[in-house]
Amino acid sequence: STAILWDERRLAPLEYDHLWVSRRPDVVGSRSWGTRTVRMLTWIHFEDLETTRDFYVVDNHLDHRSERARRKGAKLNVEVVSRFRSPVIVAGDFNCDAGSKAHRTLTGAGLTDAWEAARERLTPVSWGTFNGWRRSPDEGGPRIDWILVRDAEVHRAAVNVHTENGLPPSDHWPVQALVGLR
Structure with missing residues (x-):
């Protein structure tokens, strides 16, 4: 799944959909283009x-x-987001x-990378987001997890390297951004 969590005291979902990243995005569990793993977007x-x-x-994943x-x-x-007339936040493991x-492709279609647009970055530019279950950030590693926005301003962005008992939450470090709608 590609889960989206929200605070129901502040946000109300109006509509939603799940699509599979394949030639047939409406077919549950479909895959294409040389993938072995089912991938989707919500x-x-x-x-x-x-x-x-x-x-x-x-x-996304x-x-x-x-x-x-x-x-x-x-x-x-790009096809999905082009239908939306309101501000958009696109995030995930790309x-x-x-x-x-x-x-x-995404930034050329009117989406802005929140990391690049942030007025303030709270963590070093050199931190990659894939950690392979290592306990510290990868200096100079690739940033393969992104937040992209349209019609929004990005105040702050960071790679969150918090661990519990020295263990990372995933094999990727979460990317976070404080975003305001225009």
Whole structure:
């Protein structure tokens, strides 16, 4: 799954969908383009109960082996996001570095990389997001997890390297951003 969690005291989901990153995105569990693993994206249209503003969140997990599948997955994201008329936040494990063809496809379609746009970065630029279950950040490693935005300003961004009892939460460090809707 590509889970999206929210505070129900602040946000109300208006609509949502799950799509599979394949030639047949509406077919549950489908895969294409040389992938061995089923990959998907989830989107939710939210209303902010405090401001009544609406926005979309898209969460992704693109393939870790097939560069073609990542490019096609980026194009699927562009198709999905192009239908949305409100601000958008696209996030996830893209399994390729910023500057890759998939990243260029998304940023070339009007999405802005939150890491690059942030007024303030709270962690070093050199930290990669894949940790392979290591307990400390990878200096100089690739940033393969991104947050991209449209019609939003990014105040702060960081790679969260918090561990519990010395153990990372995943084989990736979470990327975080403080975003304000325009």
